[in-house]
Amino acid sequence: MQLTVRPLAIDTFRENTLLLSRDCRALRPERLAGVRKVEIQVGGRTLLAAVVICDDPALVGPGEAGLTQPAFRRLGVAAGTPVHVAPAPPPAGAAALRAKIGGATLTDVQIGDVIHDLAEHRWSDMEISAFLVACASFMTPEETLALTRAMANAGRRLSWNRPLVADKHCIGGVPGNRTSLIVAPVAAAHGLLTPKTSSRAITSPAGTADTMEVLARVDLDEDEMRAVVERCGGCIVWGGRVNLSPVDDVLISVERPLSLDTPEQMVASILSKKMAAGSTHLLLDLPVGPGAKMRDPEAARHLRKLFEFVADRVGLKVEVVETDGSQPVGRGVGPALEARDVLAVLRGEAGAPADLAEKSVRLAGRLIELDPEVAGGAGAARARELIASGAALRKLEAIAEAQGPSPLAGGLTPGSRVCEIPAARDGTVTGVDCLRIARIARLAGAPTDPGAGLDLLKRRGERVRKGEPLYRLHAEDPADFALACEAAGEDPGFALA
Amino acid sequence: MQLTVRPLAIDTFRENTLLLSRDCRALRPERLAGVRKVEIQVGGRTLLAAVVICDDPALVGPGEAGLTQPAFRRLGVAAGTPVHVAPAPPPAGAAALRAKIGGATLTDVQIGDVIHDLAEHRWSDMEISAFLVACASFMTPEETLALTRAMANAGRRLSWNRPLVADKHCIGGVPGNRTSLIVAPVAAAHGLLTPKTSSRAITSPAGTADTMEVLARVDLDEDEMRAVVERCGGCIVWGGRVNLSPVDDVLISVERPLSLDTPEQMVASILSKKMAAGSTHLLLDLPVGPGAKMRDPEAARHLRKLFEFVADRVGLKVEVVETDGSQPVGRGVGPALEARDVLAVLRGEAGAPADLAEKSVRLAGRLIELDPEVAGGAGAARARELIASGAALRKLEAIAEAQGPSPLAGGLTPGSRVCEIPAARDGTVTGVDCLRIARIARLAGAPTDPGAGLDLLKRRGERVRKGEPLYRLHAEDPADFALACEAAGEDPGFALA
Numbered sequence: 001m002q003l004t005v006r007p008l009a010i011d012t013f014r015e016n017t018l019l020l021s022r023d024c025r026a027l028r029p030e031r032l033a034g035v036r037k038v039e040i041q042v043g044g045r046t047l048l049a050a051v052v053i054c055d056d057p058a059l060v061g062p063g064e065a066g067l068t069q070p071a072f073r074r075l076g077v078a079a080g081t082p083v084h085v086a087p088a089p090p091p092a093g094a095a096a097l098r099a100k101i102g103g104a105t106l107t108d109v110q111i112g113d114v115i116h117d118l119a120e121h122r123w124s125d126m127e128i129s130a131f132l133v134a135c136a137s138f139m140t141p142e143e144t145l146a147l148t149r150a151m152a153n154a155g156r157r158l159s160w161n162r163p164l165v166a167d168k169h170c171i172g173g174v175p176g177n178r179t180s181l182i183v184a185p186v187a188a189a190h191g192l193l194t195p196k197t198s199s200r201a202i203t204s205p206a207g208t209a210d211t212m213e214v215l216a217r218v219d220l221d222e223d224e225m226r227a228v229v230e231r232c233g234g235c236i237v238w239g240g241r242v243n244l245s246p247v248d249d250v251l252i253s254v255e256r257p258l259s260l261d262t263p264e265q266m267v268a269s270i271l272s273k274k275m276a277a278g279s280t281h282l283l284l285d286l287p288v289g290p291g292a293k294m295r296d297p298e299a300a301r302h303l304r305k306l307f308e309f310v311a312d313r314v315g316l317k318v319e320v321v322e323t324d325g326s327q328p329v330g331r332g333v334g335p336a337l338e339a340r341d342v343l344a345v346l347r348g349e350a351g352a353p354a355d356l357a358e359k360s361v362r363l364a365g366r367l368i369e370l371d372p373e374v375a376g377g378a379g380a381a382r383a384r385e386l387i388a389s390g391a392a393l394r395k396l397e398a399i400a401e402a403q404g405p406s407p408l409a410g411g412l413t414p415g416s417r418v419c420e421i422p423a424a425r426d427g428t429v430t431g432v433d434c435l436r437i438a439r440i441a442r443l444a445g446a447p448t449d450p451g452a453g454l455d456l457l458k459r460r461g462e463r464v465r466k467g468e469p470l471y472r473l474h475a476e477d478p479a480d481f482a483l484a485c486e487a488a489g490e491d492p493g494f495a496l497a
Numbered sequence: 498m499q500l501t502v503r504p505l506a507i508d509t510f511r512e513n514t515l516l517l518s519r520d521c522r523a524l525r526p527e528r529l530a531g532v533r534k535v536e537i538q539v540g541g542r543t544l545l546a547a548v549v550i551c552d553d554p555a556l557v558g559p560g561e562a563g564l565t566q567p568a569f570r571r572l573g574v575a576a577g578t579p580v581h582v583a584p585a586p587p588p589a590g591a592a593a594l595r596a597k598i599g600g601a602t603l604t605d606v607q608i609g610d611v612i613h614d615l616a617e618h619r620w621s622d623m624e625i626s627a628f629l630v631a632c633a634s635f636m637t638p639e640e641t642l643a644l645t646r647a648m649a650n651a652g653r654r655l656s657w658n659r660p661l662v663a664d665k666h667c668i669g670g671v672p673g674n675r676t677s678l679i680v681a682p683v684a685a686a687h688g689l690l691t692p693k694t695s696s697r698a699i700t701s702p703a704g705t706a707d708t709m710e711v712l713a714r715v716d717l718d719e720d721e722m723r724a725v726v727e728r729c730g731g732c733i734v735w736g737g738r739v740n741l742s743p744v745d746d747v748l749i750s751v752e753r754p755l756s757l758d759t760p761e762q763m764v765a766s767i768l769s770k771k772m773a774a775g776s777t778h779l780l781l782d783l784p785v786g787p788g789a790k791m792r793d794p795e796a797a798r799h800l801r802k803l804f805e806f807v808a809d810r811v812g813l814k815v816e817v818v819e820t821d822g823s824q825p826v827g828r829g830v831g832p833a834l835e836a837r838d839v840l841a842v843l844r845g846e847a848g849a850p851a852d853l854a855e856k857s858v859r860l861a862g863r864l865i866e867l868d869p870e871v872a873g874g875a876g877a878a879r880a881r882e883l884i885a886s887g888a889a890l891r892k893l894e895a896i897a898e899a900q901g902p903s904p905l906a907g908g909l910t911p912g913s914r915v916c917e918i919p920a921a922r923d924g925t926v927t928g929v930d931c932l933r934i935a936r937i938a939r940l941a942g943a944p945t946d947p948g949a950g951l952d953l954l955k956r957r958g959e960r961v962r963k964g965e966p967l968y969r970l971h972a973e974d975p976a977d978f979a980l981a982c983e984a985a986g987e988d989p990g991f992a993l994a
Contacts (some may be wrong), residue, residue, distance in 0.1 A: 010552070
């Protein structure tokens, strides 16, 4: 049936929602309740949406299709445009979903059906959740491979026409581990093509993109990104604008609230993004430690082998480096505080955090050794040299300038509300809980407030006296400040012995 | 923070949704996006809701809490009432959910946490889906028992102070299998207490409650139901108004769109409702056949044993009867057509469907033999006698009168649009596909239009000639009529050999 588009000033976030008048008889909206979606068609395009009923003719009339903000934006037509609305046919991947719930191993074709549905937003959150949990209970390496391929092919694919396109990625979970902002400029300064797309924080106090945004604009589209890479040999942009492996974002939107983080989904997520970004070589940082994502060496080994299996089949050279995930890296946790650490390392400042510098040199060295001209074992020295000479700093500055000025007010300034968290007794620091530190930094307002977060003053192995500060909290918002101080007071995340 | 309630003319069906102005700074609504729910508190009550942002001050102002219809109704306060709104604390069952996804066997306490959350609507559909799929992959009989107990205890518990409270239930899946409307009046006419609560259709063309509603009002509350049972010794009401095992309805709302129907959830669903209804004895009809829910005898045996295990532990005497599920029962499929069959059997009409009559007598006989006064094997004869004498018909009429007149216009009249579906060739009917017949009857408009559905004219084993009608479709709505005729034309659901 024909309805005319009526935009509504309601933001339903990621969800497409269609408001229909209860008097819209031809569709019998009460029958659509929760059962399935409708398809909105105009020109050659199709948008799927969930239906809600409206009883206020001033909001939505019987001949109107009321579209909430995301749906109106995605449909991309003017108010008053006639559109065709009909119940959506059952999604092609529904049979595959039922099979997976029943414990089946899916074929490449079935996985293709699932990804096709997800790319077209044909599934509800409950269906995505069902798929992910069924996969969490059992998934073969071959299924992970098929999922990775299908995800990479669902969006844009970048191509650089170069035999060596390098990237470095971390599976996450360790606060302050902002090595990418050092490794990428070092590698680019050496001459490696390093078109880095990175993510915003999902559950952490800062993603690489959040931290880079303190220094430069990061929401570049594909053409803008290409221009920066051509000029500088590298970039550090947010991947969200480039539409790489968009199904990954759909899956993450359900994985996040469920705290689902399986090896198979991690491999498919990371490798599909890298394939789509046109990378040929990937260095993967895999932190192992009691508070990290990988808690024991055996699980880390299983994950490494799965990365290697899938990467090999899709033609991506991957090198997995297991690193120390037993405490945060660097001093700062939160976008501005982390960016300050990065600049301190690149500037060779005396107070720069040594662990961040060392880890970055080690990783950048491994990347540099991908260059056939560099002798085995000589990468780390070359990385050190590029930092000491200021070449890496100049590269980061050039990239930042090419990307454009940061849209964030305040930039590198730490949050103005400050409080120090004291040790409850004398002792030696035996561990710093990554999860707890991340949670406290988020409560303080990171990454929404770029200056929010915390500065670690003590590290594992150091002795502290009762009352000495363990770390310094920074916040802008008074309510967030109070919440973070309270949480840090209850359990600061430091183990003393 | 304090906001004032603003009711909105938007019906979000089962979901509680709160619209906040984007300018409602204290809550920073953009942070709540999809991550978690908010708690709305007023007086001693708490309501959980998902948040959506509104940019139209005429719809929701910065100091207002815009509540959609279900949320406003559930909160039960007047427009303009000040309420307290805050982010909801993480649900108690979240840890149990993560453990179950990780493959753990849950303790009674963990299952209690889950059911408590579900009873308070603290989980989103994606979390419920995750729990159900994790349970579908592995669940012990002890977990099923704990789930059943917790579900029964989450709502109202009826008690009848009688040693023998009888019920009869079918696991569903066979169209036209409307034996409850015969068995319950026969048992009540014999003198057994039979307070029957029944369900509306979920995926079938008619539930017992839908069919009874053609004859009488069914949405009785607890007091009304008690009054009918005191007067008539039995009732046939819709369970939804009586708030028995309300968590079951929450789980079904997710199971239905996912087509999830596991033995464990079936047992917990049915037995928790019966416990809550105060039944002491349950006769369970378990149809087995290629198009039924139970396709093979081994699966049926597993289900029977699970029913027996849980029923025994909760003190419910259960008798499971495996019946023929290879084709629909009776002639009519759809509320009015099924009600007509039921009355034909109770009136002893010549054209009454023999299979429905025979199956009802068999089941009613088993129930009657629960009476210590009735000799073993004498139940069926007594059931036959109660039908032949008209006692069962008078009992159904008395119950219908006590429950009140049907709210449905048209009552027993079949849908006025009629079309006959012919056999494509000569042959013998070797099977009638229950799933397909159910689907065609639903497309015709059942159970929304009570007169919609179909009348089977041929059954398994009968010979047909090409062009002879297999069944007669009835519909009211022209679009539904066209869809059902088309579907029946494509595949009528009859196998001929």
